[in-house]
Structures are given as structure tokens and as C-alpha cells.
Amino acid sequence: MKRLELEVLGEKLINLKLKGKKIVLCHGCFDLMHPGHIKYFQSAKKMGDVLVVTVTPDKYIDKGPGRPVFNQNLRVDSIAALECVDYAAINKWPTAVETLRLLKPDIYVKGQEFEKLKDKTGKLQKEYEVLKEIGSEIRFTHEIVFSSTELLSKHF
Numbered sequence: 001m002k003r004l005e006l007e008v009l010g011e012k013l014i015n016l017k018l019k020g021k022k023i024v025l026c027h028g029c030f031d032l033m034h035p036g037h038i039k040y041f042q043s044a045k046k047m048g049d050v051l052v053v054t055v056t057p058d059k060y061i062d063k064g065p066g067r068p069v070f071n072q073n074l075r076v077d078s079i080a081a082l083e084c085v086d087y088a089a090i091n092k093w094p095t096a097v098e099t100l101r102l103l104k105p106d107i108y109v110k111g112q113e114f115e116k117l118k119d120k121t122g123k124l125q126k127e128y129e130v131l132k133e134i135g136s137e138i139r140f141t142h143e144i145v146f147s148s149t150e151l152l153s154k155h156f
Helices: 006-018 035-045 072-080 099-103 123-134 148-154
Strands: 022-026 050-055 089-092 108-109 137-141
Touching: 006 022, 006 050, 006 089, 006 099, 006 137, 022 035, 035 050, 035 108, 035 137, 050 072, 050 099, 072 089, 099 123, 108 123, 123 148
Parallel strands: 022 050, 022 108, 050 089, 108 137
Antiparallel strands: none
8 A cells, every 4th residue: 555644654664774765755735646646756766766746735725715625635646646646635734844854865856947946935945954953965856847726827
């Protein structure tokens, strides 16, 4: 089973790390699955042995009215269906901060649009501080970038 509750996933990752596996984490909304997301996950998977993806819960998505388009269960199930993803879970908090503390990935991956460690919400800066605290590193993919928000407003 690739879709797990966060606590179960945390236990599983401890065991995988003890076996020498490098854990990679991606986190985000992933509302409208598109080629940019898939390329991002595939690129992240190459950075380690086990790719974990966590999704933001519906109640914390702040992308405007009618969002998310797909509920958290559909989003996490779609991600878990991808071959490159080893485990997927629904986050419990508004940001990845507590998830990073719980899962302690070796590598936290974001897209190149975040490479300057700036985002208008300030969430990434907080996540970066936690990564330093837990001894994890941040890496960035360099793949084609799309915005679900932009795609939805432009095409629908």
C-alpha cells in the first residue's frame, strides 16, 4: 500500500533509513495533476531511494474560490498511482514544517521556482529553518514548470 497515514509513514521511514535508504520528500497542493508535477516527481525520485509525497489538506489550501478542484483523497490517490512515487500521504498541518519534523527526510525537494528560498507566504523560509534543525538538505528540480492556478484560470 503506497498511501499511508503520516504516523505509519514515519515509522516505515525510520526502518527504511536504518536499512541505508535515502528518503526524498516532496510536498504541495498538487491540485490539478499536470506534466510539470510528473517531471518534478520523476526528477526528485532520482535524488534518493524512496520518494514520499505529501499533499496539503483541503482546509488549508488558499488558492482562491473553488479550490482545490480535486479533494485531498483524489489528489493523494492520483499521486500514489504514479510509478515513481513510493509513498503518499495527506499532511495534517497548513505547512510542511511539522511533517518535516515527523518524517525527517534526507532531502526535501522543491521546484526551481523556489530556488531563491522566497515565496510570498513565507512558508518555504520556515521549512528551510526546520531542514537545518533536523539535518536535512533542500534540493531543487529543473524541469518544465506549470501553475495549476494559471492553467485553471486560462483554460477553464
